[in-house]
Each structure stands twice: as structure tokens, then as C-alpha cells.
Amino acid sequence: MKKSVYINSVGSISPQHTLDNTLFLEEVVNYNSSTLNVIAPNYKEFIPPAAARRMAKGIKMSTVSAKTVLNEAQIEESEVDAIIVGTGLGCIGDSEKFIKDIIDNDEQYLTPTRFIQSSHNTVAGQIALGMGCKGYNFTYVHSTISFESSLLDAKMQLEENEAQHILVGGVDELVDHHENTHRLIGHIKDTPTNSNSLLNSNTSGAVFAEGANFFLLSNSKTSSVYSELVALKTFNEIAKERVATLALKFLAGNNLEIEDIDLLIMGNNGDVNFDDYYSQLTESIFKHTPQAYYKHLSGEFDTASAFGFWLGNKILKHQNVPNAVQLNALKPKKLEIVLLYNQYRGENQSFVLLKRC
Amino acid sequence: MSQGVAITGIGIISAIGNNVAENFASLISEKIGISKISQIDTIHKNDIMVGEIAMQNKELEALLNLNSDAYSRTPMIGIIAAQEAITNAGISDINDCATGLISGTTVGGMDKTEQYFYDYFEGNSHWNHITGLSAGDSSKKIADYLGLKESFVTTISTACSSAANAIMQGAKMIKSGELDRVIVGGTDAMSKFTINGFKTLMIQSDTFNAPFDNNRKGLNLGEAAGYLVLESDKIIARDNKKVLAYIKGYGNANDAYHQTASSEQGDGAVLAMEKALKVAELSPESIDYVNAHGTATPNNDLSEGRALLRIFGDKVPEFSSTKAFTGHTLAAAGGIEAVFSVLALQNNIIYPNLNFKTPMIEFNLQPEIKLKQKELKTVLSNSFGFGGNCSTLIFSKEA
Numbered sequence: 184m185k186k187s188v189y190i191n192s193v194g195s196i197s198p199q200h201t202l203d204n205t206l207f208l209e210e211v212v213n214y215n216s217s218t219l220n221v222i223a224p225n226y227k228e229f230i231p232p233a234a235a236r237r238m239a240k241g242i243k244m245s246t247v248s249a250k251t252v253l254n255e256a257q258i259e260e261s262e263v264d265a266i267i268v269g270t271g272l273g274c275i276g277d278s279e280k281f282i283k284d285i286i287d288n289d290e291q292y293l294t295p296t297r298f299i300q301s302s303h304n305t306v307a308g309q310i311a312l313g314m315g316c317k318g319y320n321f322t323y324v325h326s327t328i329s330f331e332s333s334l335l336d337a338k339m340q341l342e343e344n345e346a347q348h349i350l351v352g353g354v355d356e357l358v359d360h361h362e363n364t365h366r367l368i369g370h371i372k373d374t375p376t377n378s379n380s381l382l383n384s385n386t387s388g389a390v391f392a393e394g395a396n397f398f399l400l401s402n403s404k405t406s407s408v409y410s411e412l413v414a415l416k417t418f419n420e421i422a423k424e425r426v427a428t429l430a431l432k433f434l435a436g437n438n439l440e441i442e443d444i445d446l447l448i449m450g451n452n453g454d455v456n457f458d459d460y461y462s463q464l465t466e467s468i469f470k471h472t473p474q475a476y477y478k479h480l481s482g483e484f485d486t487a488s489a490f491g492f493w494l495g496n497k498i499l500k501h502q503n504v505p506n507a508v509q510l511n512a513l514k515p516k517k518l519e520i521v522l523l524y525n526q527y528r529g530e531n532q533s534f535v536l537l538k539r540c
Numbered sequence: 541m542s543q544g545v546a547i548t549g550i551g552i553i554s555a556i557g558n559n560v561a562e563n564f565a566s567l568i569s570e571k572i573g574i575s576k577i578s579q580i581d582t583i584h585k586n587d588i589m590v591g592e593i594a595m596q597n598k599e600l601e602a603l604l605n606l607n608s609d610a611y612s613r614t615p616m617i618g619i620i621a622a623q624e625a626i627t628n629a630g631i632s633d634i635n636d637c638a639t640g641l642i643s644g645t646t647v648g649g650m651d652k653t654e655q656y657f658y659d660y661f662e663g664n665s666h667w668n669h670i671t672g673l674s675a676g677d678s679s680k681k682i683a684d685y686l687g688l689k690e691s692f693v694t695t696i697s698t699a700c701s702s703a704a705n706a707i708m709q710g711a712k713m714i715k716s717g718e719l720d721r722v723i724v725g726g727t728d729a730m731s732k733f734t735i736n737g738f739k740t741l742m743i744q745s746d747t748f749n750a751p752f753d754n755n756r757k758g759l760n761l762g763e764a765a766g767y768l769v770l771e772s773d774k775i776i777a778r779d780n781k782k783v784l785a786y787i788k789g790y791g792n793a794n795d796a797y798h799q800t801a802s803s804e805q806g807d808g809a810v811l812a813m814e815k816a817l818k819v820a821e822l823s824p825e826s827i828d829y830v831n832a833h834g835t836a837t838p839n840n841d842l843s844e845g846r847a848l849l850r851i852f853g854d855k856v857p858e859f860s861s862t863k864a865f866t867g868h869t870l871a872a873a874g875g876i877e878a879v880f881s882v883l884a885l886q887n888n889i890i891y892p893n894l895n896f897k898t899p900m901i902e903f904n905l906q907p908e909i910k911l912k913q914k915e916l917k918t919v920l921s922n923s924f925g926f927g928g929n930c931s932t933l934i935f936s937k938e939a
Contacts, residue, residue, distance in 0.1 A: 266794075271674055271676065272673070272674060278733075281733065281736075281737065282653065282657055285654065285736050286654070289583060290584065290739075293736055295740035295741050298736070298737035298740055298741070299926065301737075302646065302697075303675060303699075304698045304929060305799070307927060308794070308799060308926065311796045312797070312799065316796055317794050317795070317796045317807065319792045319793065320698070320928065320929055321709075322696065322697050324645075324697040325675075325694040329676070336709060339713075364670045365670065367660060367661070367664070367667060368667050368670050417694070418691065419688060419690070419691050419693035421690055429690065485674070530680070
């Protein structure tokens with residue numbers, strides 16, 4: 184008998200005030216930009232300043248998110264059986280600096296710190312080191328399903344009772360060379376865009392951002408429980424005209440019908456060339472389903488869907504869909520089952536099903 | 541005993557050959573692939589030895605029918621090895637069941653990023669490589685080339701244990717029924733980035749690497765790709781498949797000791813091997829050969845040696861590291877050594893640990909230094925990496 188999998192606690196660092204788990208988007212920060220940075224927490228409260236100075240931003244954000252997760256669930260570090268991190272690019276700021284140093288200094292006068300931190304698994308490794316966690320340690324690095332790959336891995340282990348508590352997170356940094364090169368190829372919007380009008384921007388590209396969203400997944404509920412992770416599925420690519428079919432197949436595989444979905448949470452990022460992947464669902468089979476979106480709050484990055492996952496969990500726990508995230512005018516009659524859908528530039532689609540606990 | 545996961549295809553490209561047959565021929569004839577670097581222009585060329593794949597980029601492009609400078613070297617060598625594994629498994633329609641790809645890489649498209657880092661801002665001729673820095677992009681290109689549609693495709697990056705972890709996760713997804721078939725392994729091309737990175741850590745040897753030797757001077761970087769095809773019992777029965785070997789056990793643990801160094805007593809390695817033996821439901825005495833991580837760095841070989849002693853006591857089975865042949869191929873290491881492990885089982889052969897002369901002073905461990913024939917039922921393969929990542933795979937002849 185497979186065990187059920189629960190999301191027991193959350194920790195989010197984003198361009199919004201999300202780190203305090205007693206709040207839930209009562210106040211939203213509006214931006215008019217084509218890139219968003221996270222609202223930095225007071226790192227000193229979480230990390231000794233001497234250590235923080237050497238740490239890449241991705242490590243710092245993740246450390247604070249992870250600590251918030253453990254605090255909320257009231258779980259000791261020693262109870263964490265595994266750490267699984269999804270990251271599109273790792274601590275890419277250090278990778279960029281190391282390449283720059285190699286080129287600018289003709290391969291001389293290099294120091295190891297930047298090279299070490301540029302390894303994609305630095306975040307998971309540093310968290311393990313900090314907690315003394317000798318358990319399973321994995322890092323998935325597959326674009327916009329990096330986080331979902333981590334979720335799937337955790338879910339499989341918890342269902343089989345190979346682990347009881349797993350720390351799962353998604354993290355990515357926004358840094359210069361990455362931003363500047365992605366501007367060249369039009370993946371970032373070339374004009375500042377207001378958060379409120381993101382989906383009506385009618386322009387190509389996305390508003391790039393960064394963030395760290397961590398969660399405690401367990402096969403038993405703690406008093407802080409948010410939701411049950413029912414199912415998830417990822418695809419390397421789905422043709423536009425197949426999105427609705429595969430969504431229905433995913434629901435059917437879990438004995439669900441369209442009417443069972445109380446809320447659809449969509450990853451629209453306001454890219455006029457790709458948002459129609461979402462309209463395959465919002466304007467057809469889920470036309471009469473209440474809908475929400477979040478990338479006007481989080482921005483777009485490889486693990487932005489982990490912010491969407493945070494949103495789904497908060498909604499189910501608080502039994503409230505904040506005004507700022509409502510995508511259509513329909514109000515949910517109840518909030519029991521939530522479906523998330525995300526994709527990026529027509530690739531790496533994911534469906535995730537969450538259920539109220 | 542627990543049921544193993546069937547391996548039905550293998551593929552490899554490394555410094556000792558462009559396919560499985562060439563690699564095996566090199567292994568049994570002691571033909572090493574370590575030389576001075578020729579394909580990357582680096583100021584360190586006189587200070588290091590490396591394991592380069594013989595084919596240049598333009599030859600790889602021609603072989604794969606790609607335009608010049610279309611792909612980074614990492615996906616190109618990955619495609620060659622993955623395609624060989626698919627062919628070896630006799631697969632004609634890759635989408636005829638739920639097929640996935642799980643690939644490990646550390647550098648991804650770094651070779652092109654470091655080449656065009658500033659050029660991107662001068663003109664658009666190399667912009668195709670901008671999205672190639674993302675590690676997942678190399679797996680995407682392999683998946684596209686293989687024709688995977690609406691499939692599970694993901695990438696693992698756990699430094700030098702990436703491919704071993706990809707194989708582990710693939711085996712688990714077959715066991716759980718998430719997938720019917722999965723291509724698993726890893727790919728990493730040589731780059732200035734890694735050459736200079738390991739240079740700063742001062743663990744690169746200026747001569748031929750000598751795993752487990754008391755006077756070892758460090759590793760030789762290598763480049764390679766290695767993949768396995770794993771298939772479910774349902775598909776084996778449906779297609780009447782020949783099974784090459786089985787993945788019997790797997791274990792992953794974290795050393796939680798240091799970001800780049802292994803703990804003195806090899807705690808993480810011990811945990812990984814213990815977990816793998818437990819999954820396999822095998823006792824240490826039933827391991828016939830250990831294909832060690834054996835990078836030939838002072839730290840790894842000491843830590844791994846102690847871990848072997850902790851697991852096997854005074855009955856350490858025959859062991860050797862094949863890195864003297866190929867160099868340390870980073871993310872690909874666990875993939876190519878999985879291929880070597882399957883070949884060892886098929887041919888009942890233990891590979892020589894080349895360049896070994898003097899046992900380490902810390903313990904009395906002697907790797908096999910000559911090619912040896914031995915009836916093998918099980919092979920244990922270790923892969924360890926930065927971030928404390930320790931992984932062990934156990935391969936077996938019988939399910």
C-alpha cells in the first residue's frame with residue numbers, strides 16, 4: 184500500500200513578501216520592470232555573517248527558505264531523511280564570474296571558491312553540510328521541470344516509505360550575463376512591464392526573476408500541514424493542440440473529471456508567443472473553472488513553478504484565493520482540489536494535483 | 541532476493557574508443573586514452589594530461605548531420621552514446637511505450653559559453669549557444685535526436701556522481717511503473733572551465749594518473765558519454781528481449797563533510813555501499829568485483845579505500861579503477877563505468893588498475909593490476925562527487 188504524501192510546510196523567498204508564513208499576499212508589491220529581484224531577507228538572522236559573505240545568493244536564499252520550512256513544521260534537522268533540489272542554472276552567478284576570470288586573466292590568478300560554488304549541486308550539498316544530513320541528496324537541473332523532477336523523486340520515496348521527511352526546493356538566481364544574453368535573443372521583454380498588465384502586455388518575452396521556494400514533504404501530517412500531493416506528470420514537449428487532451432488524460436489517470444477541479448493555477452508569463460499554451464486550457468475545457476496565475480508576482484525563471492506550488496499550497500491551507508492572483512471572474516465554491524499547469528516556450532510542461540488536507 | 545532492473549542496451553564514447561567494441565578492445569589490451577591536450581587551447585597544456593575523445597567537433601557534426609557550430613560537444617557525444625545504446629537494445633520505435641531519458645551532466649554547453657562569452661554582444665552568429673549553457677539543454681538535444689515525444693526527460697547534476705544517480709533514478713522509475721523504458725547515463729565534454737577549476741583545487745596530475753598508488757599525483761580530466769537502456773519486465777516479455785545484465789542495487793548518501801573533499805573515513809561512501817547492498821539484498825561477500833571511483837587524487841583514494849575496508853573488512857574483493865584508461869570524465873563517469881561493469885559481467889573479466897606500483901602507506905590494499913578472468917555474478921561500482929554526493933550501483937548477471 185503506497186503512503187500518501189503531504190506538504191507540511193513552506194518557505195518562500197520571492198519578489199513578494201512571502202517569507203512570513205502568517206501572511207498571504209495581503210499586500211502585493213507592484214513592479215514596472217522587465218526583471219525582478221527577490222526581496223532579500225535579513226540574512227544575518229539566519230546565517231552567520233562571516234559565512235554569508237562567501238555564499239552565493241542562491242545558497243543564501245535556499246538556506247533561509249529551508250530553515251523557515253523546518254521551523255514551521257517543527258521538525259529537527261536530524262529528522263530530515265533526504266534533500267532534493269531543483270535548479271535550472273545552479274549558482275550561475277559564480278559560474279559567470281569564473282568564466283569571466285578565466286578569459287580576462289588568461290587562465291591565471293584564479294581561486295577555487297567560484298568554481299566550487301558553480302557546481303549545480305552546491306545548494307543541496309551546502310544544506311546537507313549545514314544540517315549534517317547524510318541521507319539521500321539529489322539535484323535536478325532540467326529547465327522548467329527541475330522542481331517537478333524533484334517533487335516526483337520525493338513522492339516516489341515517501342510513497343514507498345524509503346524516507347519519512349524530505350526537504351524539496353526550487354532555486355534560481357538572476358544574474359548579469361544570463362540576463363544580458365537573454366535580452367539579446369528576446370527571451371526578456373524589451374520594455375518595462377507593469378505587474379498588473381503582464382498578461383495584456385501583447386509583447387514577446389518574459390519578465391525574468393529569481394527565487395527560492397522550499398517545502399517539507401512527508402508521508403505523515405504535521406500540525407502545520409498544507410495539502411496532499413496527489414499526482415504530477417512532466418513532458419519534454421507537448422504540441423499546443425495536444426495540451427487539453429493530455430490534461431484530461433492526466434485527470435482521468437487520477438479518477439478525476441473537469442468538474443472536480445476547484446481551481447486551476449496557470450503559469451502564464453505574458454509572452455504573446457507562448458501564452459496560448461495556457462489558453463488551450465483556460466478557454467476550452469476549463470472555461471467554467473475558477474483560475475489563478477502568479478508570474479506577475481514571481482516573475483519567470485526555471486523554478487518559478489515552485490512559487491506556483493507555494494501558491495497552491497497557501498490557497499488550500501488558507502482556503503482563500505487572494506484577489507491579486509485571480510485570473511478569471513469565477514469564484515471557487517469550494518477549495519478541495521487544485522490543478523497546476525506550467526510550461527516555458529512550448530517545452531517542459533508539467534501538471535501537478537494538490538488536495539486539501 | 542529483490543528483483544533487478546533489466547539492462548538491454550549499452551553505448552559509450554570516451555578517450556579509449558568511439559563505441560562499445562572499441563572501448564572494450566582498449567580495456568583488455570591496456571590501451572590508455574591519456575595524452576597531452578590537443579583540442580582545447582589552454583595555457584596549462586604542458587602541466588596536465590587529459591583523456592580526450594579522438595573525434596573533433598567537425599567530425600562529430602558530420603557524423604550527426606549537424607550544421608557547423610550547431611551544438612556544444614556535450615550533447616553531440618551524448619547523442620552518439622545514447623543512440624548506440626538504443627540500437628544495441630534493438631529499439632525501432634522509441635515511442636512504442638512510456639520511454640524516458642535521464643541524463644547527467646555538469647558542464648552542459650560550457651565549452652561554447654566560454655568560447656563566445658563576450659562574442660555574443662558583438663553579433664548574432666553564435667546566439668544559438670546562449671540557451672545551451674543550461675544543463676538541461678544537452679538532454680533536450682539528445683531527447684530530440686532520439687525522437688522522444690511527450691516524454692519524461694530530465695537532467696541530474698550531482699557533480700561526478702551525476703550519471704550514477706541518473707541510472708539509480710531510472711531503475712527506480714522502472715520498478716515503480718512510472719516508465720516502461722528509460723535511457724540513463726551521462727555526458728560531459730572537456731572545457732577550459734573544468735580544466736581551470738580543477739587547477740585551482742590543485743588535484744590534476746601532470747602525468748598518467750595512478751589510482752590507489754601511494755605516489756599518486758591527482759586526476760586526469762577526461763570527456764565521455766555513456767548510457768544504458770533499462771526496460772521493464774513487461775517490455776522484455778513483449779519484445780522477447782535479450783537482457784545484458786541487471787541493476788540489482790543502488791544507494792545514495794551524502795558525506796556532509798566538506799564541499800569538495802571526502803571525509804577521512806569515507807562515511808558517505810560507506811553509507812552508499814550499505815544502502816546498495818540492502819536494496820540488492822546481498823551480503824558484502826557476494827560482491828565479485830568493485831569498479832572503484834578511484835580518481836587518483838590523494839583524498840579520494842584514501843577515503844574510498846578506507847570505506848572499502850569498512851564494508852568488506854579483510855575480504856575486499858578484487859577491485860580496480862578504470863580512470864587510468866579514460867581519465868575522470870566527471871558527470872559521465874558513472875555512465876561509462878556502468879557500461880564497463882556490464883561488459884565485465886558479460887565477459888567475466890576484471891580490468892587492470894593501470895599505473896599502480898606502490899601500495900598506500902595507510903592500508904594494505906592492492907588493486908588488480910593485470911587483466912584477470914574470473915566468473916563474475918556481481919559488480920559494485922562507486923561514484924562520488926563534490927557536494928558530498930556518494931553513489932553506489934550494483935550490477936548482476938542474474939535478475
